[in-house]
Amino acid sequence: MSRLFLLLTFPVLFDFTFSITFYLPVNLRKCLREEIHKDVLVTGEYEVSEQPNAKNNLKITDSSGHILYSKEDASKGKFAFTTEDYDMFEVCFESKSPLGTGRVTDQLVNLDMKHGVEAKNYEEIAKVEKLKPLEVELRRLEDLSESIVNDFAYMKKREEEMRDTNESTNIRVLYFSIFSMCCLIGLATWQVFYLRRFLKAKKLIE
Numbered sequence: 001m002s003r004l005f006l007l008l009t010f011p012v013l014f015d016f017t018f019s020i021t022f023y024l025p026v027n028l029r030k031c032l033r034e035e036i037h038k039d040v041l042v043t044g045e046y047e048v049s050e051q052p053n054a055k056n057n058l059k060i061t062d063s064s065g066h067i068l069y070s071k072e073d074a075s076k077g078k079f080a081f082t083t084e085d086y087d088m089f090e091v092c093f094e095s096k097s098p099l100g101t102g103r104v105t106d107q108l109v110n111l112d113m114k115h116g117v118e119a120k121n122y123e124e125i126a127k128v129e130k131l132k133p134l135e136v137e138l139r140r141l142e143d144l145s146e147s148i149v150n151d152f153a154y155m156k157k158r159e160e161e162m163r164d165t166n167e168s169t170n171i172r173v174l175y176f177s178i179f180s181m182c183c184l185i186g187l188a189t190w191q192v193f194y195l196r197r198f199l200k201a202k203k204l205i206e
Helices: 122-129 133-201
Strands: 009-011 017-024 029-036 041-048 055-061 067-071 076-082 087-096 107-115
Touching (some): 087 107, 122 133
Parallel strands (some): 009 029
Antiparallel strands (some): 029 087
């Protein structure tokens, strides 16, 4: 079975919502990849246009291949999961049909995904905790501020890691350059002495 991969990468630095619509050909697979931070709530809603002669499978995995969500014959539904670590996550839709390619029309896929603050249901939180509208808005702003602080802390950590990597690389390059120069100087010195002995052996110099 032939497979087609559509890989779109969305690095998540701040919580946001994105929607995407695409066509899914029969007996093909299309995937979207996204980088998401640790301990981030991810929710999604999908809908695939009906096609009597085709079935669709939905699978969400991380970079290690762990399945976070899987649904066979997925036509419409919702999913949610919380990330355990900063990782690359993959959302894949696959269409299967016994009729083969070209005999079944493409299906339209609508996918909406939300992360972090945008994924939380504050209406439900307000009902459970009996919060007033102003308190709900303050809770949302508090969560948003905390998310932004965590994002900047992560960016600072990545910057420090990159700086340490650059410094380590520069030191290794410096040591390698010094070693190379020492080898060249040693080789040049050996060539001079070897040539001098050779010329003396030929009695061309005293």
